[in-house]
Amino acid sequence: xxxxxxxxxxxxxxxxxxxxxxxxxxxxxxxxxxxxxxxxxxxxxxxxxxxxxxxxxxxxxxxxxxxxxxxxxxxxxxxxxxxxxxxxxxxxxxxxxxxxxxxxxxxxxxxxxxxxxxxxxxxxxxxxxxxxxxxxxxxxxxxxxxxxxxxxxxxxxxxxxxxxxxxxxxxxxxxxxxxxxxxxxxxxxxxxxxxxxxxxxxxxxxxxxxxxxxxxxxxxxxxxxxxxxxxxxxxxxxxxxxxxxxxxxxxxxxxx
Amino acid sequence: xxxxxxxxxxxxxxxxxxxxxxxxxxxxxxxxxxxxxxxxxxxxxxxxxxxxxxxxxxxxxxxxxxxxxxxxxxxxxxxxxxxxxxxxxxxxxxxxxxxxxxxxxxxxxxxxxxxxxxxxxxxxxxxxxxxxxxxxxxxxxxxxxxxxxxxxxxxxxxxxxxxxxxxxxxxxxxxxxxxxxxxxxxxxxxxxxxxxxxxxxxxxxxxxxxxxxxxxxxxxxxxxxxxxxxxxxxxxxxxxxxxxxxxxxxxxxxxxxxxxxxxxxxxxxxxxxxxxxxxxxxxxxxxxxxxxxxxxxxxxxxxxxx
Numbered sequence: 216x217x218x219x220x221x222x223x224x225x226x227x228x229x230x231x232x233x234x235x236x237x238x239x240x241x242x243x244x245x246x247x248x249x250x251x252x253x254x255x256x257x258x259x260x261x262x263x264x265x266x267x268x269x270x271x272x273x274x275x276x277x278x279x280x281x282x283x284x285x286x287x288x289x290x291x292x293x294x295x296x297x298x299x300x301x302x303x304x305x306x307x308x309x310x311x312x313x314x315x316x317x318x319x320x321x322x323x324x325x326x327x328x329x330x331x332x333x334x335x336x337x338x339x340x341x342x343x344x345x346x347x348x349x350x351x352x353x354x355x356x357x358x359x360x361x362x363x364x365x366x367x368x369x370x371x372x373x374x375x376x377x378x379x380x381x382x383x384x385x386x387x388x389x390x391x392x393x394x395x396x397x398x399x400x401x402x403x404x405x406x407x408x409x410x411x412x413x414x415x416x417x418x419x420x421x422x423x424x425x426x427x428x429x430x431x432x433x434x435x436x437x438x439x440x441x442x443x444x445x446x447x448x449x450x451x452x453x454x455x456x457x458x459x460x461x462x463x464x465x466x467x468x469x470x471x
Numbered sequence: 472x473x474x475x476x477x478x479x480x481x482x483x484x485x486x487x488x489x490x491x492x493x494x495x496x497x498x499x500x501x502x503x504x505x506x507x508x509x510x511x512x513x514x515x516x517x518x519x520x521x522x523x524x525x526x527x528x529x530x531x532x533x534x535x536x537x538x539x540x541x542x543x544x545x546x547x548x549x550x551x552x553x554x555x556x557x558x559x560x561x562x563x564x565x566x567x568x569x570x571x572x573x574x575x576x577x578x579x580x581x582x583x584x585x586x587x588x589x590x591x592x593x594x595x596x597x598x599x600x601x602x603x604x605x606x607x608x609x610x611x612x613x614x615x616x617x618x619x620x621x622x623x624x625x626x627x628x629x630x631x632x633x634x635x636x637x638x639x640x641x642x643x644x645x646x647x648x649x650x651x652x653x654x655x656x657x658x659x660x661x662x663x664x665x666x667x668x669x670x671x672x673x674x675x676x677x678x679x680x681x682x683x684x685x686x687x688x689x690x691x692x693x694x695x696x697x698x699x700x701x702x703x704x705x706x707x708x709x710x711x712x713x714x715x716x717x718x719x720x721x722x723x724x725x726x727x728x729x730x731x732x733x734x735x736x737x738x739x740x741x742x743x744x745x746x747x748x749x750x751x752x753x754x755x756x757x758x759x760x761x762x763x764x765x766x767x768x769x770x771x772x773x774x775x776x777x
Contacts, residue, residue: 337594339580339593341563345568349571357560370644372647376710377713379481380647381643433601434601435601437600445755448761455761456769456770459741466756469717469718
């Protein structure tokens with residue numbers, strides 16, 4: 216059995232963001248970079264499935280040289296080999312372009328199961344995974360919070376709104392998009408980090424892949440207008456506590 | 472402009488979110504038709520226009536490959552310039568399939584319009600992006616609650632039955648409901664919620680302590696529940712509970728859109744956060760810029776002394 220997990224490197228969402236020079240994306244300088252949180256669940260699930268079945272597991276990421284660090288983390292978590300599609304312009308590509316690159320790479324590899332995050336923390340389109348499945352004409356189940364592979368069939372729970380879950384079954388091949396809470400992603404151990412350094416890392420220039428045309432364009436990126444009216448309490452903590460209690464007495468009935 | 476709106480039906484019921492699609496179509500001045508898979512004998516969306524109705528007994532509530540094929544046939548008939556879904560577990564699952572089939576650009580989680588272009592959040596709402604599609608057709612998903620009708624929806628649709636022999640590749644086996652476990656935050660008048668900023672599980676006690684001092688219940692945002700620090704029945708947000716207390720105190724919650732969607736009906740919102748730029752500020756009536764580990768013990772002490 217062959218598995219693929221697709222991951223993205225994203226900034227720490229607690230970062231101070233700035234608008235980039237061309238006004239089309241955030242400034243990529245001076246940010247701390249991490250594996251997209253949703254993808255961590257994908258890597259963990261893929262590694263668990265590898266442990267269960269002895270499957271072969273490839274991890275793929277698209278982006279500039281620095282995304283190798285994130286691929287290495289996935290290798291240290293247990294993936295067998297890394298594929299880095301080298302693309303300095305990946306952050307300006309739309310979901311269809313990104314999905315087309317992944318689908319072209321995966322097209323002739325015969326993956327039985329593909330895992331992706333349900334969305335990225337930065338762009339958040341929730342499109343790429345489903346689009347990869349469509350382009351490969353395989354089944355896809357999104358927003359998965361529970362996964363089992365038994366007798367050659369995948370049974371998952373999808374998270375819907377309001378605490379409801381839907382139980383869904385699919386035969387292989389299938390693509391799964393992973394929601395937060397699907398499992399408990401492991402921390403790479405030091406021996407596994409060392410082992411990961413020796414694992415195969417294939418670099419594939421994006422220019423070697425057929426280029427799909429962009430289907431959307433960004434006019435601008437900006438900070439949302441702050442809603443006015445909110446009162447900021449700053450300064451010494453004791454003074455904040457007193458002012459806050461006074462406001463609750465004046466503006467609400469909860470302390471009455 | 473011609474629009475095709477895709478309404479949702481789950482667990483035997485039409486979801487109210489179709490009115491948000493109508494509100495968006497209204498703002499865009501579009502002529503709209505609607506697609507729905509539902510029990511054809513049940514409640515129908517209230518609007519005046521063509522309703523393409525597929526029988527749920529035949530096509531299933533969640534069977535995206537089949538729904539896509541049915542939708543493609545409707546698109547052939549209607550030639551919409553825009554196809555609009557809710558950004559929901561149904562919409563974000565189905566929309567990209569249709570976008571690929573139609574080679575249409577998809578713009579996800581739209582929250583506003585600006586000069587005819589679509590605005591969507593980036594980085595958990597810290598930034599927003601204005602976009603447009605390049606193709607003849609644009610697929611759009613709308614953030615829950617971003618658009619709403621001022622008045623109740625009215626009208627009776629002209630029903631056009633949709634049939635087909637589409638085959639799906641997945642099997643919906645049933646639903647599982649959340650357990651309430653004795654607490655029902657949706658009825659609480661005062662809620663103090665913990666976010667990722669609480670730092671470690673021990674600090675949940677501070678949040679619960681403040682809730683107790685105020686005579687309310689404590690809740691949590693998703694990351695805290697995923698970390699198993701707080702039970703799921705206390706989770707506020709899209710995938711948890713929608714609450715509408717008199718007072719909502721958000722402790723260390725940055726304010727991801729999914730969380731804001733669950734608490735924005737609160738009457739009075741207090742945010743406690745060290746990051747002044749946290750998006751929760753958009754909802755907050757009062758924003759205490761402080762470390763909750765220092766502020767909460769003081770607040771509890773002072774409230775108990777009242």
